[in-house]
Amino acid sequence: MAKILDQPRYKCALTAMQTVQSITGAIPILHSGPGCGGKLAGGAGSSGHFSFNIFPCTNLSEKEVVFGGEKRLKETIENALKVIDAELYVVLTSCTSEVIGDDAEEIVRSFKNADKPVIYASTPGFKGNNYVGNDWVIKAIIEQYLKPAEKKTKGLVNIWAGLPLHDPFWLGNLRELEKLVEELGLIPNTIFGHDRGIKNLEKVPEAEFNLLVSPWLGLENVKLLERKFGTPFLQYPTIPIGATETSRFLRAVGEFTGVDKEKVESIIHKHESEYFYYIERFADVFLETRVMAKRFVVVSDSQYSLALTRFLVNDLGLYPAKQYITDDAPLKHRKQIKEYFKELNYEIEAEVEFSSDGYKIHEEIRNTEYYGYPLILGSSWEKKIAKETKAHYLAISWPINERLVINSSYVGYAGGLKLLEDIYSVVLTRFN
């Protein structure tokens, strides 16, 4: 029987308009009713030149539902090309336009000789959530916009990680990943955020490598890039947080791209000695603040549940209770994702459940013995159960209502320290 979930952890596929809006110079054109864009808008950090509230939309109404909306879509694209100064126009379909059978692809094809590129992605909410919607939009860009490069640029690495705007730390994380890759002597290339956008998008085919930092999101697209442009890819399954994972990440990227091993080790040595200098200085806080239980729970998407579990076990010596993955990860990837939770230090393995049923998750947390005040990392939905269980609680995942994240990041050595700061800033409030 169908269930009603009262604590949404993701939005519908049309929210992939956020992916388009995160590429400076690109704009989505929604072929949808007026309510979709309004409902999917929201979240911090979405204002700006082409904000959530500034996008062309066909505003489908009863008339188009009865007689078809293709004419209206054609007019909307024509007018968008006239009045909006974008570099790339991405038409996105919705439930309404797909159910009435509009051939948006054909309409978009009629603009192939327009002055600016117009492409199309099928993103009705009934087909999936915004995680898969993001992948469909990137796929559409690869298939319809990118052209093979005349030559490869040595050392150029496309980095793919995170879900634009939905992941509160997506942009900060990308910038930190760029820095790590750059330290290895490579040239990072990302398409999202300030001073990237279309100019970087056009460099994607000339990259020597693709680096996917994700357990599943984006995997199909790096495979597509390999087929289309012959670019080999490395999938690193987790965002690296803290010393253990970041050093592993640097070694893996270094080995894949052929960076001199000694160089990699000297970079790692430099970072680890600084990292452990800070850990040593604050070891009294970590060791003596025994008020926090050793057991923790993460309620987040595949990326964060995995990355935080690895950090808290490998770097902080905590023990995982059952971990929850809320992004409705595609079934074909779940077995592998579960395997990643077995690759923890000290032969520890974490039990994982894929669920977006907040009621059930909270019931289970309520009935779990944490042997002390638990640590709960999740979204604002976890605030209530955290209060009830007197937990130490940190919001790290959408929806976040009580934190403003501008360009913070938990990636890398500095990201691990930042996460410790955030966790222990909560722990210390118990005494102060």
Ligand code: SF4
């Ligand atoms: S689920 Fe369908 S109708 Fe609802 S916002 Fe998404 S595209 Fe629009």
